[in-house]
Amino acid sequence: MCTAALSLFLKYMPTFSTLDAWLAHLETAHPVGIDMGLARIGRVKDALGLRFPCPVFTVGGTNGKGSTCAIIEAILLAAGYRVGCHTSPHLLSFNERARVNGEVVADAQLLPHFEAVETARNSFDTPVSLTYFEFTTLAIMHMFAASGLDAVILEVGLGGRLDAVNIVDADCAVITSIDIDHQQYLGDTRDAIAIEKAGIFRAGKPAVCGDPMPPATLIAEAERIGADLWLFGRDFNYQGDKQQWSYAGRSMRRPALAYPALRGANQLLNASAALAALESMRAELPVSAQDIRLGLATVELPGRFQVVPGRPAVVLDVAHNPHAAAALGHNLDGMGFFPYTYAVFGAMADKDIEGVLRHMVDKVDHWHLCGLPTPRAADAAALEADLRAVGFREDADHSVAQHASPEAAFAAALKLCGENDRIVVFGSFFTVAGVMAYRKSQRH
Known part of the structure; x- marks a missing residue:
């Protein structure tokens, strides 16, 4: 030019x-x-x-x-x-x-x-x-x-x-x-x-x-x-x-x-x-x-097995592939005893979702599955189908619910869990970011 x-x-x-x-x-x-x-x-x-x-x-x-x-x-x-x-x-x-x-x-x-x-x-x-x-x-x-x-x-x-x-x-x-x-x-x-x-x-x-x-x-x-x-x-x-x-x-x-x-x-x-x-x-x-x-x-880095102070215990982790989910499961095992573990989980549709859930299905009692604000995301119904495909079964101590967003999923989990329980928020960066933004909004 x-x-x-x-x-x-x-x-x-x-x-x-x-x-x-x-x-x-x-x-x-x-x-x-x-x-x-x-x-x-x-x-x-x-x-x-x-x-x-x-x-x-x-x-x-x-x-x-x-x-x-x-x-x-x-x-x-x-x-x-x-x-x-x-x-x-x-x-x-x-x-x-x-x-x-x-x-x-x-x-x-x-x-x-x-x-x-x-x-x-x-x-x-x-x-x-x-x-x-x-x-x-x-x-x-x-x-x-x-x-x-x-x-x-x-x-x-x-x-x-x-x-x-x-x-x-x-x-x-x-x-x-x-x-x-x-x-x-x-x-x-x-x-x-x-x-x-x-x-x-x-x-x-x-x-x-x-x-x-x-x-x-x-x-x-x-x-x-x-x-x-x-x-x-x-x-x-x-x-x-x-x-x-x-x-x-x-x-x-x-x-x-x-x-x-x-x-x-x-x-x-x-x-x-x-x-x-x-x-x-x-x-x-x-x-x-x-x-x-x-x-x-x-050293600090939010969202990598980040345990938020307070009760119930809240864990934030951007584990979105099987390798990361295996590490998250191992880390959860090292945290000590919690009566119940709640999960907030959302993921991209192109990920190996079953591979991720296979490492986490026996770590979580109550699942709150969510959609994410991006066209690439899997919807909550698809996540539930994957969760059931890896062996999840509902009973008196195990449940699954679907939500439109991470914020809604976290609010529901927070309402149901006891102060001695824990909530694990994992999957896409969008999942963790949504919950972080929700928690921030509740403090102001």
């Missing part, structure tokens, strides 16, 4: 004065919600001149990505570094996707970078179409690049090889776990999915895998490209008892560590992968034993 034509076009280019208006526009601007590939976003990245002057961690995996990002972030912050962290999806506010120095960014910080991405994508003869995730990821990256940071942490949205964050060459790539999810995009075997996730590895750079049983395809892909592969059980591991745990890496040992503030049995796997990543980057970003202890003690 010639300079004069570009100037005229940009003068009338759509722009918005609020973040909510930008997000509403982006939800309808690209006809396909998920459009895998890096060609389009790569062109806009080049037009932006996007590059990071600091080390970048990219974190992928089926489950545990958000927790691992939060642990790396918390330890680096404890060490005094300026850190940017991009995670997704959000629960209550889009701004949760971008943190700078541990603080969720304000709308005003984001707006100039949304405008920069819009200008860049319209600088071609034919404007480049970007999905909601691609556009917002670029805007957040652009903000990070301009923020004088010491480290950037990027969570993979879907898969790895073709995910938007993979337009950046990671200085250290982490894969937390590999299991079956998003089969329509990634394949239906762990071997196939591992190849997609290994797409975030780079030649000569640390590639940390926290899965205790990595598929051979992941190892082969790392070797093929010449990545510096760190495997759990070979290059790093942990040992622990009920009081404390210890990390051992290639050349670093950290004994007598307190458990991470994040609850759940899998958090030691996530924490050890985070420590391996930091060990692999110790020349650029050294951290002390005290930094690690402080980071582990202060």
